[in-house]
Amino acid sequence: MRTGGGWEEVEFNSREPVYLQVVRHFKEMIVAGKLEAGQVIPSRRELGTLLKINPNTAQRSYKEMEERKLIVTEGNSPSRITQDDAVLRAIRAELLGEAVDAFVSAVRKVDVPVEELLDLVKSKYIEALSSSPADIAAEGGAERP
Amino acid sequence: MIELKGVRKRYRGRYVLNGLSFTAEKGNITCLIGMNGAGKSTVMKAIMGLVPVKEGQILVDGKPRGRWMYEKISFVPDHLTMPLSMKMSEGLTFMADFYASWNAERAAELMRFFRLEPGEKIGNLSKGTAAKYNLVLGLAPNSDYVLMDEPFSGIDLFSREMIADVFSSELIEERGVLLTTHEIGEVEHLIDKAVILQNGKAEMEFDCETMRSEEGKSIVDVMREVYSR
Amino acid sequence: MEIHRFRYILFALMGLTALVQMCAIAFNAMGEINERNVYFEQTGRAPEEFFAAMSYTRAVQETQFWFAVPVGLSIAVLVIYAFLIWYRDWFGRGTFAYRLLSLPSERRNIYFAKLTAILTFVFVLVGFQLLLMPIGRAIFAMIAPADQLQPSYIADAIFANQVFKILLPRSFAEFFVNYGLGIISLLVLFASILLERSYRWLGIVYGLAYAGFCALLMVYPLLALGLNYSTGYFYTEEAYAIQMAIDGLIVVASVWLGLYLLKKKVSV
Numbered sequence: 314m315r316t317g318g319g320w321e322e323v324e325f326n327s328r329e330p331v332y333l334q335v336v337r338h339f340k341e342m343i344v345a346g347k348l349e350a351g352q353v354i355p356s357r358r359e360l361g362t363l364l365k366i367n368p369n370t371a372q373r374s375y376k377e378m379e380e381r382k383l384i385v386t387e388g389n390s391p392s393r394i395t396q397d398d399a400v401l402r403a404i405r406a407e408l409l410g411e412a413v414d415a416f417v418s419a420v421r422k423v424d425v426p427v428e429e430l431l432d433l434v435k436s437k438y439i440e441a442l443s444s445s446p447a448d449i450a451a452e453g454g455a456e457r458p
Numbered sequence: 459m460i461e462l463k464g465v466r467k468r469y470r471g472r473y474v475l476n477g478l479s480f481t482a483e484k485g486n487i488t489c490l491i492g493m494n495g496a497g498k499s500t501v502m503k504a505i506m507g508l509v510p511v512k513e514g515q516i517l518v519d520g521k522p523r524g525r526w527m528y529e530k531i532s533f534v535p536d537h538l539t540m541p542l543s544m545k546m547s548e549g550l551t552f553m554a555d556f557y558a559s560w561n562a563e564r565a566a567e568l569m570r571f572f573r574l575e576p577g578e579k580i581g582n583l584s585k586g587t588a589a590k591y592n593l594v595l596g597l598a599p600n601s602d603y604v605l606m607d608e609p610f611s612g613i614d615l616f617s618r619e620m621i622a623d624v625f626s627s628e629l630i631e632e633r634g635v636l637l638t639t640h641e642i643g644e645v646e647h648l649i650d651k652a653v654i655l656q657n658g659k660a661e662m663e664f665d666c667e668t669m670r671s672e673e674g675k676s677i678v679d680v681m682r683e684v685y686s687r
Numbered sequence: 688m689e690i691h692r693f694r695y696i697l698f699a700l701m702g703l704t705a706l707v708q709m710c711a712i713a714f715n716a717m718g719e720i721n722e723r724n725v726y727f728e729q730t731g732r733a734p735e736e737f738f739a740a741m742s743y744t745r746a747v748q749e750t751q752f753w754f755a756v757p758v759g760l761s762i763a764v765l766v767i768y769a770f771l772i773w774y775r776d777w778f779g780r781g782t783f784a785y786r787l788l789s790l791p792s793e794r795r796n797i798y799f800a801k802l803t804a805i806l807t808f809v810f811v812l813v814g815f816q817l818l819l820m821p822i823g824r825a826i827f828a829m830i831a832p833a834d835q836l837q838p839s840y841i842a843d844a845i846f847a848n849q850v851f852k853i854l855l856p857r858s859f860a861e862f863f864v865n866y867g868l869g870i871i872s873l874l875v876l877f878a879s880i881l882l883e884r885s886y887r888w889l890g891i892v893y894g895l896a897y898a899g900f901c902a903l904l905m906v907y908p909l910l911a912l913g914l915n916y917s918t919g920y921f922y923t924e925e926a927y928a929i930q931m932a933i934d935g936l937i938v939v940a941s942v943w944l945g946l947y948l949l950k951k952k953v954s955v
Contacts, residue, residue, distance in 0.1 A: 325647040327676030330667040361626045367487055367648045368631050373667070506789050508955040510885075528791040539785035541692065552688075556790050580781065 323364055331366060335374035338364075339383060340404050343394060350396045354384060459483045460505060460531075460603060460636060465514030466658070467500055474500050476658030478514070484602060484634035487625060487648060491638075491681060492655035498638035499536070501655070502607045505636075506533050518603070529559045534596035536608040538588050542581030546574060546591055550598075557599050565598035568629075572620065586617035593621060597629050604630075606637040610644055618644055642677055652677050654684050689772065689804035697808055700764060701815050704757035711753035712823045715746045716830040740837035743824045748847035755850045761812050765805065769873060772801045773880045777955065784955050794949045798877070805873060809866075817855065820844055871934060874941035875901045881945050885952035897944075901937050908933060 323338050325331055342348040354360075357375055361368040375392065378384045382400050386392040395401065420430065460482045467475040474497040482488040492498045503509040505516055507523060516523045518531065540549045546569070554560045569576060572590040583591060589609060596604055610618050618641070624630065625648045639645060652669075654662040661684050669675050675683075690697075723738055739745075747754065776783040787797055820841050828836060845851045856862050879894030886893055908930040 327646045327678065328670055328674050330670040331647050332667060333671070358628055358631065362623075362628075365623060365626045365648075367626060367650060368628070369486065369650055370647075370667070503955060508785060508788050510952050510954065525791065525793070528789055533785070533789055535785055538781040539783060540781050541783055542779070542781045543692075556792060558791070 325366075331370045332373040332377060335360075335364065335366065335370065336377050336381070336383070339374075339378060340408055343383075343401065344405050344408050348394050350394055350398075350401055352394045353391050354394060356391060459517075459519060460634065461515075461517040462501070462505075463515040463517070465501075465504065465511055465516060467497070467504060467509070467511055467513075469500065473658050475504070475514075478655070478659055480653045480660040480663050482603075482634055482636040482651070485632055486650040487630065487635040487637070488651040488653060489637055489639065489642075489645065489649045489677075490653050490655055491642065491677070493685070494640075496655045497658060498655060499607055502533065502535075502605050502636075502638065505605060506531070529557060529599070530601050531603045531605060532596040532599050532601040534592045534604065534606040534609060536611060538580060538583070538592070540580050540595075542579070544580050545577055546580060546583075547576035549580060549591070549595065550576070553595060553598070559599040559601055561598050561600050564600075564629075565594060568594040568598055586613045589613050589621065590617065593624065597624065601633065603634040603636065606635065608638055608640070610639055610641040622648065642681070646677055649677070652680070654681060656684060689800050690807060693768065693772075693804065693808065696764065696768070697811065700757070700761045700812065704761060704812070704816065705819060707757045708750075708754050708819055709823060709826055711750040712743075712746055712827055713830060715750045716741070716827050719746075720831065741827075741831045742837040743827045743839040744844045744847050746827055747820075747823070747844045751848050751850070754848055758816070758850055758854070765808060765812075768808075769805055769876055770880065772805065773877075773884070777884065782955060788953070788955065795946050798945055798949050802873070802877065806870070809869075813854065816851075867934065871901075871905070871937055871941070874938055874945070878941040878944045878948070881948040881953060885948045885954060887954075901941070904933055904937060 323334065325334055339348065339354075343350075348354070355363060357371045358368060360366075360371040360375075364371070375384065379386065379392075382395055382397065383404070384392045385395050462481075463479050465475050465478045466473055478497075478501065480488075490498050490501060500509060504511045505518075505523060507525075518527045521527075540552070544552070550562070550565050550569075553565075554562055572594065574587065574591060574594065580588070580591070593606075593609065596606065609621055613621070622644050625635070625645065637645075646666075649666055651663070651665050653660050662680060664680070666677060669677070669680060719738075719741055726738070776787060788794065824839060824841065824844065842857065845855050846857070853865055856865055875898050879898050882894040882897060883890035908926055
């Protein structure tokens with residue numbers, strides 16, 4: 314588990330609300346295993362400095378995540394990632410769904426039978442996974458389909 | 459909250475500010491955007507009382523601007539405003555002498571953060587270093603509001619990044635920041651509110667995240683729209 | 688702080704004055720001794736027969752020009768600085784005016800700081816000059832042979848110099864008038880400078896007009912009311928009183944104007 318990693322600067326898109334992009338970043342990190350269930354996350358202030366965003370934005374993103382039950386804050390202790398499995402699975406499904414949707418709409422322009430497509434996806438995916446072993450070793454928890 | 463109402467200011471015959479009204483709230487970072495000569499610096503100077511304003515009102519926390527607010531508002535101008543023969547450390551002492559709100563510890567911390575040599579003479583500083591020193595002078599006091607005029611102009615990339623970092627740090631927290639800049643790119647994702655200045659008026663005043671979520675537009679997009687009207 | 692900024696120039700002026708004046712005295716003394724020796728060599732007679740005893744007073748009188756040079760220079764520098772003390776804060780790479788005008792303290796303090804600085808410089812130089820006189824006398828006494836020397840009073844020595852007659856007058860009344868005139872001019876100058884800083888181009892016009900107007904007012908009693916001759920309409924005392932009143936008015940008006948402009952109208 315990398316505590317320092319994952320908090321590097323995120324390239325923010327100027328057309329989407331920054332706070333939502335932060336939320337998505339969190340989701341990605343949860344799904345990628347960089348953030349574990351129940352893990353303590355930096356305070357609002359710290360997040361601002363880490364991601365180089367306005368403290369107000371950090372505040373807003375935390376509020377959003379709390380509403381979506383992504384993070385939990387008990388009393389005065391620091392916030393943590395939720396341990397609710399249902400939520401975690403829902404996030405995974407959401408991100409997977411988004412990625413697949415994007416892929417599908419991109420690939421629809423090419424006329425190809427589904428089996429060929431699936432074989433191609435499988436081989437490309439395995440290729441991608443094996444070409445960056447360092448990442449896998451460090452993550453130590455990345456899920457493989 | 460800093461509030462301008464119907465401010466008009468003449469300069470060499472023409473009205474640089476022609477009925478300008480906008481607000482900059484405490485706890486937010488507000489950015490004044492405008493073309494060269496649109497009057498951004500004039501607005502800053504007007505708020506600070508460096509330039510007299512005959513028409514319109516400038517209110518700070520509900521009261522008309524005046525000498526009382528100098529402990530609460532810091533100004534970071536776009537060029538050096540200290541005697542050139544002074545050393546940086548002497549400049550800090552100067553500020554400490556005059557301002558009750560001066561925070562010497564924070565000043566020292568900022569000097570370290572920006573890696574400034576206190577013994578150096580102000581006249582010998584490069585542009586980037588001078589800008590950082592100006593920031594020290596402006597951010598060290600325990601002021602409620604900080605006004606920054608073009609904090610990035612003419613500065614090298616790395617110094618700019620350092621300065622941009624200030625906006626996401628606790629130095630800014632709970633203060634109201636009003637800045638002007640051309641380098642929208644550097645700060646696009648840091649600003650809470652944008653005010654676009656054109657023809658001496660606030661052509662648009664909007665919350666950035668709302669603009670992004672409701673209309674999917676970045677600040678630059680809005681600027682383009684406004685200037686092509 | 689204002690004084691601190693000027694200290695090098697001030698010390699330079701003082702040093703220069705001391706140097707020039709003392710050298711002048713020394714050269715004069717040596718020159719005179721030389722003349723006497725030459726006389727002695729030429730005529731074989733004792734110099735006392737031809738020459739009066741050497742006196743510091745006379746030396747001062749003879750070296751007037753050299754004495755006046757550093758004084759004139761100092762005056763010129765101070766006049767220029769009366770302008771610069773304001774303008775240097777506006778022009779140049781570090782516009783200190785931004786800082787000064789946004790200090791939490793009253794702006795009038797800036798005005799008075801600059802005013803007192805200039806006045807301090809003036810009186811330091813005057814005092815220094817006074818100090819130099821006895822020093823000069825000592826130097827003279829060291830150079831001149833004792834038997835040829837005639838004692839001098841400092842007061843006489845001062846009086847022997849035309850410039851000093853004005854700058855180091857004997858009576859308080861004269862002092863008051865001479866320096867009072869200078870101070871009034873300074874105040875009018877400050878007001879004019881601030882007019883320019885408030886209104887720029889138009890301000891120059893205002894400034895000149897104001898200065899001109901004040902000048903006219905000052906001389907009006909002298910010219911029109913016959914202050915200088917006793918057959919005028921008013922009694923002399925009355926005329927003086929009118930003059931004083933006008934002067935007082937100008938002082939008050941100039942200071943008030945300066946402060947008002949600085950507080951409300953001045954621009955960076």
